Amino acid sequence: MSSQPTERSNSRSKNSPAGGAGVLERPAEPAAQLNEDRDILVKIFHQMLLIRRFEEKCAESYSLGKIGGFCHLYIGQEAVGVGAISALRADDYVLTSYREHGQAIAKGISPEAVMAELYGKAGGCSQGKGGSMHLFDADVNFLGGHAIVGGQIPLATGVAFASKYKETDQVTLCFFGEAAVNQGAFHESLNMAQLWKLPCIYICENNMYGMGTSLQRAMSSQNVAAKASAYELASESVDGMDVLKMREATQRAIKRAREESLPTLLEARTYRYMGHSMSDPGNYRTRAEIEKYQERDPIKIFTKTLKDNGLLSDSEIAEIEAQIKEEVEKAVRFADESPLPDPKELYTDVYANPIN
Amino acid sequence: MAVMTMRDALNLALKEELARDSSVFLMGEEVAEYQGAYKVTRGLLEEFGPKRVIDTPITELGFAGLGVGAAMAGLRPIIEFMTFNFSILATDQIINSAAKMRYMSGGQFKIPIVFRGPGGSAYQVSSQHSQALESWYAYFPGLKVVMPSTPADAKGLLKSAIRDDDPVIFIEQERMYGMKGEVPEDDDFTIPLGVGEVKREGTDATIIARSVMVPTALQAAEQLEKEGISCEVIDPRTIRPLDIKLIIESIKKTNRAVVAEESHPFASVGAEISAQIAEQAFDYLDAPVKRVSGADVPMPYAKNLEQLAIPDVAHIVAAVKEVSYV
Numbered sequence: 001m002s003s004q005p006t007e008r009s010n011s012r013s014k015n016s017p018a019g020g021a022g023v024l025e026r027p028a029e030p031a032a033q034l035n036e037d038r039d040i041l042v043k044i045f046h047q048m049l050l051i052r053r054f055e056e057k058c059a060e061s062y063s064l065g066k067i068g069g070f071c072h073l074y075i076g077q078e079a080v081g082v083g084a085i086s087a088l089r090a091d092d093y094v095l096t097s098y099r100e101h102g103q104a105i106a107k108g109i110s111p112e113a114v115m116a117e118l119y120g121k122a123g124g125c126s127q128g129k130g131g132s133m134h135l136f137d138a139d140v141n142f143l144g145g146h147a148i149v150g151g152q153i154p155l156a157t158g159v160a161f162a163s164k165y166k167e168t169d170q171v172t173l174c175f176f177g178e179a180a181v182n183q184g185a186f187h188e189s190l191n192m193a194q195l196w197k198l199p200c201i202y203i204c205e206n207n208m209y210g211m212g213t214s215l216q217r218a219m220s221s222q223n224v225a226a227k228a229s230a231y232e233l234a235s236e237s238v239d240g241m242d243v244l245k246m247r248e249a250t251q252r253a254i255k256r257a258r259e260e261s262l263p264t265l266l267e268a269r270t271y272r273y274m275g276h277s278m279s280d281p282g283n284y285r286t287r288a289e290i291e292k293y294q295e296r297d298p299i300k301i302f303t304k305t306l307k308d309n310g311l312l313s314d315s316e317i318a319e320i321e322a323q324i325k326e327e328v329e330k331a332v333r334f335a336d337e338s339p340l341p342d343p344k345e346l347y348t349d350v351y352a353n354p355i356n
Numbered sequence: 357m358a359v360m361t362m363r364d365a366l367n368l369a370l371k372e373e374l375a376r377d378s379s380v381f382l383m384g385e386e387v388a389e390y391q392g393a394y395k396v397t398r399g400l401l402e403e404f405g406p407k408r409v410i411d412t413p414i415t416e417l418g419f420a421g422l423g424v425g426a427a428m429a430g431l432r433p434i435i436e437f438m439t440f441n442f443s444i445l446a447t448d449q450i451i452n453s454a455a456k457m458r459y460m461s462g463g464q465f466k467i468p469i470v471f472r473g474p475g476g477s478a479y480q481v482s483s484q485h486s487q488a489l490e491s492w493y494a495y496f497p498g499l500k501v502v503m504p505s506t507p508a509d510a511k512g513l514l515k516s517a518i519r520d521d522d523p524v525i526f527i528e529q530e531r532m533y534g535m536k537g538e539v540p541e542d543d544d545f546t547i548p549l550g551v552g553e554v555k556r557e558g559t560d561a562t563i564i565a566r567s568v569m570v571p572t573a574l575q576a577a578e579q580l581e582k583e584g585i586s587c588e589v590i591d592p593r594t595i596r597p598l599d600i601k602l603i604i605e606s607i608k609k610t611n612r613a614v615v616a617e618e619s620h621p622f623a624s625v626g627a628e629i630s631a632q633i634a635e636q637a638f639d640y641l642d643a644p645v646k647r648v649s650g651a652d653v654p655m656p657y658a659k660n661l662e663q664l665a666i667p668d669v670a671h672i673v674a675a676v677k678e679v680s681y682v
Contacts, residue, residue, distance in 0.1 A: 093429070095425075124462070125462075126460060126461050126462040126464070127462030127463065128462070129459055129460055129461075129462045130460040130461060130462065134460040134461065136460075136461035136462070136464050136465070137464070138461075138464040138465060143425075143428055143429075143465075144457070144460075144461065146452075146453070148448055148452050151421070151448060151449070151452060151453060153421070154417065154418050154419075154420070154421020154422050154424075154425065154449060155421050155422075155424055155425035155428065155449075155453060156425060157418070157421070157422050157425060158421060158422035158423060158424060158425020158426040158427075158428070158429070158433075159425040159426070159428060159429045160425075161422055161425065161426050161431075162425070162426040162428075162429035162430060162431045163429065165381065165407070165426070165431060166429075166430070166431075184417055184418075185417055185418065185421065185448075188413075188415040188417055188418030188419075189418055189421070189422075191413060191415065191418070192412075192413070192415065192418055192419065192422060195413070348463065349458050349459045349461075349462060349463035350458070350459055350497050350498055351458070351498070351500075351522045352458060352466035352467075352468075352521035352522050353520050353521045353522055355500075355548075355549055355550035355594075355597045356597075
């Protein structure tokens, strides 16, 4: 399946810098059409930029020792989560991996509650018990951050199963990295999803590295979208650096899920700028490689699209930047001021029906 | 009361709970059209239809995880493992997802799921199909582990497990499905989780046994009675949480304890029970706690070797005599 044809081509230069597989090797495509409401487009821009600045602040807080453990940043991949989640209804579900701060914010968890969770504070969205890798919010149907590679894929399949069982028309989005595709959980889930026609949308964020191991060194057949054919699943490969393409591809998958109760596999070709986690210096790739991908930075691309279409001016962008700066500072203030979990919380929430 | 097999008592519990709550569904290999590999699910497809009684591919990790996800979204799945040996493929979802989801989400989700099926020793099926895995699951906070030893307990405990809001590992014993006993037919009959039972009263020694070791211990107690030793047999029924109070009360009376189990001895549930007895009732003991366990080897196929690997009446009798210094 190919992307929808676009009606309006933009003035983006057809850059095709050399090197690296994936996004850059593909021919430049016309920009997604802008037949969207301006408010939605601005909201999408705002979210992507908020997530970028939020993650930059996380890196800073991590180096100050305010965030502990593992911390996996989303910088470079914002278009995937924001584009896909922007296509959802509020009551739809999202399950994802441990690189999920951005997706949590996009699904509606406040930056304050996310930052407080990273700080291990009582005001965190998981009350300080989950941390960076386990953000949850039942109120917005964000069903976690899961930290075993691929573990969320059967879970999401089950959430979609429940929607079908209960005869609601909710859909479930499941994000995972391309390294998860090598896990049995991925294949077992796709098989069940197509066999039982479950409204689940599997979004593989192909950033081309599973920690320090490149796709080339880990996957015998590197076309992730094509793997869906083994299970007769609909699939699509999407430019994961283009937020509108992500949104549109997800909209097509949602229509299939909601109206026909069918699953879809989307392969979003993207790139992470930072290390796998904060402790990863990234010695397995060159600075030049990262810079090449940054030329197709998702925020840069979308900024240009908005400006070229006369939807956002430089001064409006500056205003949004200032607003986001305040939002991130507010999140940090909230996290700083939020109390530590009460020591008695150590033994709560183990069981729903405790037996003494 | 009706006399029925453990198999039929479990079947009745499933039937009653499927009828009681439409959010309950049953999923597993061969549970529907084949009527269950051990016929525990016989007739359920016919009565409840394919939406609620679902045959799966052989994909244990997949359907265990699907069950946990469905539980997060408000359903009450019963996931059957054809045998618990195959649950080993699903441990990531049982341990990392089911057991921990409530805690790591700060209490936002309950996971009302039952993982059930036969476990423990079977007949001449060798190492991969004949083993006791309860100590694995009992290790993890967030899980409850239940092992019935009679048809009535099987029915009452399974119904409680299905109604419970936490993940329950419900291990039936493959060799006990044909065992008969009286079972209450009342569809509100349940047995609370975490409550053990004195299966036989006695004064001279306490035998703590679970699952198939309970009838074995009762036979041993009968034999010992003839030799003048009165044994109390305690069945905790739920392994986690463990009714240690019942065990300690009995030891305060008998001052001697034998822990009988089918599992390997190292880091077993019996080891945990022995440690808790030492911590809580040391001053009441007239002899060190004696454990009777399965042999510390993978299960052999040859009938004579298999018999040597599984604890029997004679092992328990000998252990009771040892702690009684006779």
